[in-house]
Amino acid sequence: MAFNYEKWLRPGKLPHIWCPGCGHGIIMKGMIRAMETLNLKKEETAVVSGIGCASRLPGYIDCCTLHTAHGRAAAFATGVKMAKPEMNVILVGGDGDGTAIGGNHFIHACRRNIDMTYIILNNNIYGMTGGQFSPCTPTGAKASTTPYGNPDPGFDIAKLAIGAGATFVARGTAFHANQIDKLIVEAIQHKGFSVVEILDDCPTTYGRRNKFKSVIEMMNRLKDIAVPVKAAEKMTAEQLQGKVLTGVLYKDETKSEYTAEYAKVIERSKAAK
């Protein structure tokens, strides 16, 4: 039997805004399968985003959804989670939203290890504004604001998250669609701040400027560069040149989760009275 995506989608809100060939829809379907697998209660699930193409995703999902301001999803979501720790909180956004304007909120959510899952749709570009380079645009690549090639070095989102203190970090790609829900399931089940970076494509604003002849070519790139962490163990540094590790990259179950830690503050304050 075909999977019933409609159950999780708001009636009347499709078609979505994403361009033909964009991988965001593939990732949204993966997220929906994960929510179904975990049997999340819609009324008890908040999906929070910032601004950008990826940040339009919550509008389609039939839950408590909050489309905030550019970069601010993690900070709004921190408020939601602190006020109602029993809620499932899922963040969705793009690479520019999350690592540039939202970079500070992102690293501090990682540091606190507050129990939320952040799905970052990394298409290496600011799509909604027409293709300006983001902190995840490869050096040398063309964007509307790097007509002579991007001089900036990029962020490795996973390393950034691990360094900042996130306790679950995974990476997938829009090409490896069947893996997306499994990574998100594991991330949501993890008690702490979990980050799932999904490498994505933007044929409209990135592909056409960077000599990708088709969406298929862009998808094939994702297929080619992805190396599962297990497989990478058997590969040499030379073989891993230009590759990106996928799967669960980091997991720490020893660090205290933030709302649980604040519950202890409440206990201590009452004892101190």
Add this chain to the structure above:
Amino acid sequence: MSKKVAFLQGNEAATYGALYAGCNFFAGYPITPSTEVAEVMSAELPKIGGKFIQMEDEIGAMAAILGAALAGAKVLTSTSGPGLSLKQELIGYGCIAEIPCVIYNVMRGGPSTGMPTGPSQSDVMCAKWGTHGDHPAICLTPASVQETYEEMIRAFNLAEKYRTPVMVMPDEIVAHMRERVVFPEQGEIEVVGRKTPTVSPDQYKPYDTSFGDVPPLAAFGSGYKFHVTGLNKMQDGFPTTKADVVQAEEERQVRKVDANIDDIVTFEEYLLEDAEVVVVAYGSTSRSARYAVNAAREQGIKAGMFRIKTFWPFPDKQIKALAQKAKAFIVPEMNLGMCSLEIERNVQGKAPVVGINRVDGEPINPDQILAKIKEVK
């Protein structure tokens, strides 16, 4: 039974006022001269099961209170000058998404870092015009520690009643001076709760104007699921660019305040009945003004004071009425002329409007005001 009395600093009183009003969530970022609010909240909130969080920056603090408010909490953040500038982005979000919240801003010297420990009244325009776009604005400017306590309660009530951000803006003198505060009994001052939906979750729309200009607001995690965005939205909360809907919604948002000015605006009229010289003052400056008016009366000058308690919406009606009979207006303020612009707008040339303006970090003293009263009488 005698009431509980304490000797408190303005910032401390603000915090206890917020707690009286039912505040159960605070997010902030350290900034002089408002940090005491965060300090007291960090100690008091957990005792009642509330939540305190020190965020990574001012924007994050504003975001966190909006998120918590949507999850049903009564929320507060505190800040000062540069912090208020940073929060403006999301104050606008609170206005368009119609999220009740209170922003306590202690006015210090500016612009930029300015004079962090010096008093000022130069944020009053920022309270109305700081965030971009048309939006409602409510801003209270208390003049004493007791009033700061009481105005915080009123700020929470107004935020809930009109489903919009409300600012309380004492100047640094009011925020840091210590005075006697008489605490009201529980139940003595009305505390307004949030209008929550009466319809079933499947019928709920977060901006359903069939319930009036202030639609009921459900909380995330209360059985209702809905969408909130900073885009112009329809009644169901989803974005729209339909011209007639956007126009109607923008007008409704502003109308929430504009149509209820008499309910919101508060002021004090001091010796105004026969006053020929009207001193219009607010915050700590009004304390000097009162002294000056008394001194002028002793010298036989018919002076009076109109004390602004609610700066936004501005008491237009009252100033217009005074303009019919007053010979002159004096507007002392710790800025280079902000309130005086509003007075000029309302006086419409019927009488001279004379400012007394200090931005040197020193209070405006009674002698300065008295001298000006004598000059214009």
